[in-house]
Amino acid sequence: MYQQLLASMLLVTAPIVSASGLAQTTGTQKPADHSTHPPADTGTQKPSTPATQKPATPAGKAAAGKMRIVEIVGTDDMKFSVANIEAKPGEQIRVRLITKSAMPKVAMAHNFVLLQKGASQVKFVTASATARENDYIAPELKNQVLAFTPLAGGGETVETVFKVPAETGEYPYLCSFPGHFQIGMRGTLTVK
């Protein structure tokens, strides 16, 4: 193995060397290989790793680690890569919206807005379309919003963490950037 490797390396750097010359040079390199083996046994590091791990796991961090992360990709075709999320009542969810776009953020941005059960999505996006200074979330309808991310564009990633409602049923989510909901940038969170 080593001899073949070294031979091919030598062929790259010194293509003129004859076959017999290669056999000689690889033979002389064998002792160098052996010298690298002893330092590989690093048994002294073993006790240090468990000692540092014990204090670094408080109860709070362990609970946060259990939180489910739902990754949704928003692209220039104005669709969410995830259009259905199922969740248990009271569950903590982190929604991560990843944008993939070749367009400027002013022309193509997305957000994730989760609405109350039974809220009118059309009313919400219509009112929000003119709320540009408020990241396209109509201030007067903010009471219908359960969770939302800021606007993201041009490859940005945004997140929102929320507690799933205790009441079972279907909760609509959408992108409130003007026109995107109408094209199909929406989904459903099903609590059951």
Ligand SMILES: [Cu+2]
């Ligand atoms: Cu969008």
